[in-house]
Amino acid sequence: MQQTFDDSICGTQTSRNHQKINRVPFCVLRVPNKMSLTAQRHLTIVIKLGTSSIVDEKTHEPLLSTLSVIAETAAKLQRDGHKVIIVSSGAIGVALRLMNLERRPKHLPQVQALAAIGQCKLMTMWDQLFAHLRQPVAQILLTRNDIADRTQYLNAQNTFHELLHMGVIPIVNENDTLAVSEIKFGDNDTLSAITAGMVSADYLFLMTDVDCLYDKNPRTHPDARAIEVVKDIAELSADVSSSGSSLGTGGMSTKIVAARLATSAGVTTIITKSSKPGNITNIVKYIEARKSLPVPISRAASSSALSGLSADEVSHKAAATALDGVALRDSTAAENDIPRAPLHTRFLPQAQPMRDRYFWLLHGLTPHGTLYIDEGAYKALSEKAGLLPVGVVDVEGHFSQQEAVRLVVVQRVMPTSPRRGPVHSALGGVSGGHAAYEHENPAPREVGRALVNYASSEIKLIQGLRSREIRNVLGYADSEYVCLRENIAFTDVARSTPASPPLDGRRSVDLNGSVELDRGLASLS
């Protein structure tokens, strides 16, 4: 994501406060009053359309007017120098009409066959619409399996970048014909968020059948209020009861999951109405224009997001991140010049996006099991180069070396607990004697995902032991760590940002993407 602020001025200004003269840092970003998206930085925009935006829910006829405006909007953005990816559902919906079926079948092979039939037709439709606009498109079909290997993930990423560089609009869908439940993204909301993270998009538009999120169901509560900006998804209290169309798999709750995922990668995520696709440009213009408004640093710096930063850092961050709502609420002349955006819900991106490799570890891989670790081991991971066997409390599932697992923190009931009993109480699985502990202990919580250096059967043997005992127990010791820190991604974004130790994301240039085992066992005594 590029950002240029050649025309900003920063410095200090004098202000009087209770007779005291203060020098207050300020920063004014000079931008033209009337914002044209053409004049702005070049953006990468992912637009996700669900089945209900592609075909009529009852007749399954294609919604040609919506599709045409989407094509026009995407082609115009592309011509203005932006990069556009469309994530298009609808293969199964389109096939229902072709095959004269009334509803989506339940039997998996039938669904997969329909997806194969419909995908062909769906792409033909897109291709024809874009052909009128002389806009080349490309089809990308993905399953989770395709990106589970780091090299393949990087290959997919490279292909996206190359297509965008060539001025082509990639049209993405899940490869339903091959995907069975274990290798499915499950819904295209998630797929679109992973795609947006993969290409470091600026915007993800989740087009749907409502204008925005509401705090209550607006159909049954006339007093429902629109939620326009979401700064922290954890604090969101919205009505997410909409289950989506009868043809698709997503609903409002999958959109929230997708928004969490995309914003963690630094992507501004928008929910808006698919029947008005022209809104995409207006919403982007509005947000970009607001970002470029003068930001008085004194107020910006008082925001929690920016506290502790130098004036210079604040000025850049204030403009680089969606700071609106923090410092830009005042109606200034410049703000009044910005036409209001159509109704939408905007999820603000994390100011410090998760680095790409961690994003892949968290969202690209399917976990094959769980490592239960203690609080001490979790805390120590901020300094240590990995997870030591002594911090592992229990293992669940069957996995091999270098496979992904969930990391779950549990409370160790006794400091030197025997391997099983008490711990199981913390996991909620036991007998009366430990019930009190169960009640008092904090619930086990998933804190991240990791690639393991040892198989599940091996970790079961070495859990709770010192690293120097690994060789005696297993007959070999490839690493003193069960997982290396660089192969652990935390759900807490702050722990998975570029500042986190010790992996350089740029190393992903290494197309092998293979994980180097730590062989520094000299330190083991």
Ligand SMILES: N[C@@H](CCC(=O)OP(=O)(O)O)C(=O)O
């Ligand atoms: N991949 C499927 C759609 C899956 C899906 O997530 O659908 P939707 O909830 O309508 O976005 C298809 O093309 O029919």
